[in-house]
Amino acid sequence: VTSIVLLVAPSAASSSAPTHDGRTPMHGPDITAYVVLAALLFATGVLGVTLRRSPLIILLSVEIMLNAANLLLIAFARLHGREDGQVFAVSVMAVPRRRWSSASA
Amino acid sequence: MANFLVWVVWVVAAAACLSSALAVVSFTNPFYSALSLIGNLASLAVLFLLLGGEFVAASQVLVYGGAVMVMFLFVIAYLGELSEASPWSGGPSWQAIGAILAGGALLVEVIVVVGLRAGGFLSHEAQIDRSFGSPSASARSSSPTTCSPSR
Numbered sequence: 001v002t003s004i005v006l007l008v009a010p011s012a013a014s015s016s017a018p019t020h021d022g023r024t025p026m027h028g029p030d031i032t033a034y035v036v037l038a039a040l041l042f043a044t045g046v047l048g049v050t051l052r053r054s055p056l057i058i059l060l061s062v063e064i065m066l067n068a069a070n071l072l073l074i075a076f077a078r079l080h081g082r083e084d085g086q087v088f089a090v091s092v093m094a095v096p097r098r099r100w101s102s103a104s105a
Numbered sequence: 106m107a108n109f110l111v112w113v114v115w116v117v118a119a120a121a122c123l124s125s126a127l128a129v130v131s132f133t134n135p136f137y138s139a140l141s142l143i144g145n146l147a148s149l150a151v152l153f154l155l156l157g158g159e160f161v162a163a164s165q166v167l168v169y170g171g172a173v174m175v176m177f178l179f180v181i182a183y184l185g186e187l188s189e190a191s192p193w194s195g196g197p198s199w200q201a202i203g204a205i206l207a208g209g210a211l212l213v214e215v216i217v218v219v220g221l222r223a224g225g226f227l228s229h230e231a232q233i234d235r236s237f238g239s240p241s242a243s244a245r246s247s248s249p250t251t252c253s254p255s256r
Contacts, residue, residue, distance in 0.1 A: 027107055028115045030227065031227045032219070033115070034156070036219075039216055041126055042212075043211050043212035044123070044129075050200070050207055056135045056180070057135055060129050060138055060139065060142050060177070063173075064129060064130075070149070074156050078158075078237075080231050081230070081231025083238065083243050086243055089158070090164055093169070
């Protein structure tokens with residue numbers, strides 16, 4: 001599975017032939033599919049936060065919501081062709097580490 | 106052919122992502138919830154790879170899979186048995202109905218807003234080169250001294 005992903009990923013991200021308007025299409029689904037997937041993930045996280053009583057599961061569900069936001073950041077970074085969204089995604093990743101170190105302390 | 110393979114990988118990763126997120130929410134044992142969150146993070150890393158974010162995918166696996174999950178599992182093991190009743194047991198409660206309504210309302214809101222307001226803007230991807238998403242490009246973009254509108 002890893003080899004298939006590593007084989008496919010470069011051709012998905014960078015595209016081969018430019019179209020008539022100078023833009024190049026992505027392989028696979030376009031950004032709308034990623035937006036819908038992120039919305040579904042975020043709704044699942046909301047479901048977990050509101051449905052469960054255990055604080056551990058609530059924190060895990062907040063992680064799911066953070067990851068949905070991360071997916072949107074990276075999808076729009078790809079849409080606009082700039083790395084700024086990826087930089088923000090990396091800094092979003094640092095949030096649970098801080099929270100968990102303070103919680104465990 | 107490449108397009109078909111990308112679609113297959115995307116569908117598998119998206120299905121794994123959603124099902125593991127649902128498993129996180131619905132498992133009664135927090136240990137199993139944390140384990141299925143690992144699957145969620147791994148399939149999200151695959152999606153990041155498809156979007157050209159190699160550095161973010163690698164740091165997703167390293168940071169979440171390495172550090173955060175170890176801390177999660179340590180806290181779970183430290184606190185002992187934490188199992189609670191299944192959220193779906195005992196018939197529909199007001200909390201469950203309200204939670205599903207809130208989650209569904211957010212989902213419908215996002216999809217309606219995206220479908221109504223952003224339709225034309227989402228179909229034209231920018232052209233990227235091979236260095237997109239590499240650590241050096243991310244560092245260049247995050248450095249305040251070299252931040253410019255036209256990179």
